[in-house]
Amino acid sequence: MNDAKPRLTKDGIRIYDRADFAGMAAAGKIASQILDEVAPMVLPGATTAALDDFIRNRVTELGAVSATIGYRGYKHASCISVNHVVCHGIPGPKVLADGDILNIDVTVILDGWFGDTSRMYVAGNLTRKAERLIQVTHDALMLGIEQVKPGNTFGDIGHAIQAYVEAQRMSVVRDFCGHGLGRVFHAPPNVLHYGRKGAGAVLEEGMLFTIEPMVNLGRPETKVLSDDWTAVTRDKSLSAQFEHSVGVTADGCEIFTLSPANKFHPTWG
8 A cells, every 4th residue: 555645536535455454453453342341340430530541551551552642632542421421521530420321432543543433331220211312322323334335425324324313303413423534533534424315425445434423312412611622412411422433345344343342332231
């Protein structure tokens, strides 16, 4: 692969070689393994800082580098978003309470490749409304991934997610989206989690990107707090998110961030 002259589509989306998928899979596996390993630590009484400390240490121990530490001044190895926090929650002294739901988002760099994934967890007992939100968000992600194949469009992905979520009387966050990645953290395209069938750029073999729908029990509007990172629901309704990194293959897609221990869904136990 010639990094100096990448092949780009007319929409500015980089096309990677099939051989590059191995690097993405290796990076994705490390990020997913860390999220597997942190799962037993998500308990009432734990702090989000302690979870992040564990993640930071495991990134190093597994031979990778955190993509988020130092990114635009960010100081942590994960984003941990609790309850009505939509995304980019900053780890800190917050103590988890029974019934809290949280998204943990980890991105690592391994041999120059970025592995980016997030999933939901619950501290203690899962309430019925939170359980339903988590299930709908998980299923919306997988329905979006089903649309990933050459010839489909990014609008097909967004439409599949939006149509399913809104049929469940929930809302899709529009202020944040998935993104291209590979040897960079963020690149074209923006992967919207809403849209029209047939709209947007056409998917081609070799594209690499994340799909990461954020779903709210209430309205879709968000606001960013004064720390310039933490995004919350404006109506303080619960929010959930799942994220996979994928690559378009000749006849579908490869998911790089599957859970090695099959713990991607918080009810795995």
